[in-house]
Amino acid sequence: MKKILVLHTGGTIAMSEDSATGAVSVSQINPLLQQSLVLNTDTRLQIEDIFYLPSPHITPEHMLTLKNRILRGIKEGYDGVVITHGTDTLEETAYFLDITIGKKIPIIVTGAMRSSNELGADGLSNYQSAIRVASCEEAQGKGTLVVMNDEIHTARYVTKTHATNVATFRSPTFGPIGLVTKHVISFYQQLLNQNNLDVHSADGVIPIMKAYAGMGDSLNLLSNQPIDGLVLEALGAGNLPPQTLPALEKLLADNIPIVLVSRCFNGVAEGVYDYEGGGRQLKQKGIIFCDSLNSQKARIKLLVALNAQLSHSELKQFMMNQS
């Protein structure tokens, strides 16, 4: 028999729609607690309503609370964990759990794009699929996965790509690693090894700045507030307008880690171009290229690295490693 720890955190999956106004909001009681699932009788669920929040209200503090509950759950002997979560920041929570807990236990994160009483509500079926994946042998050793719309994605690569469509979660460049069908759970890709790093805090000011044509010296705005790190969503293969350089050089001189990803939906950033602001020169200046993460996940990774008190060279190594 599989013992699964279910942690509900809120989000649309736990909300309902007011049929008169169309407004979607949290209901008195989490609707997932009132609906019945079709499950293998060999699965026992321990269900906890750990938060009841829309996911834009989720912070790294909440992620830390989830992580600590899961680590306790491992000691309590659970075989897997299912987390229901709002979809807006689901990928950040999933990635945080992936890099802090690693592959100790399957952690399956799911949500819904339509609230519980809307036509075509997807919550219950996503929830059921997540429990099936958490209970299956093949999910062991794969870390945190996101199960939505019959697909299985890694926490590392998955991202929300559509504001409202139920097929919103995608893994650009790499694709899903598995499928949930009526009778089976199938995995089709082998995963990279990854480094994980447990932390006991998740503090720090780490803004994300997106590059755009004509951004000029707008990074100077950062000089008004002390920051602990910076994530840049650079252009193309990892380039920036030259007017951004003085602000970046000042931050580097102050030993503030600057991590760069591409703002492109597919592909990875690398130091190729040797012109002012080109990726090759940015890399030579000490900007850390973070391979194949999007900016919101690079930010979570940098937050974890800073809270683990890594030295500058360890931090660089950790950020550049494919985990």
Ligand SMILES: NC(=O)C[C@H](N)C(=O)O
């Ligand atoms: N579909 C959703 O769950 C979106 C909602 N705004 C949330 O993230 O809580």
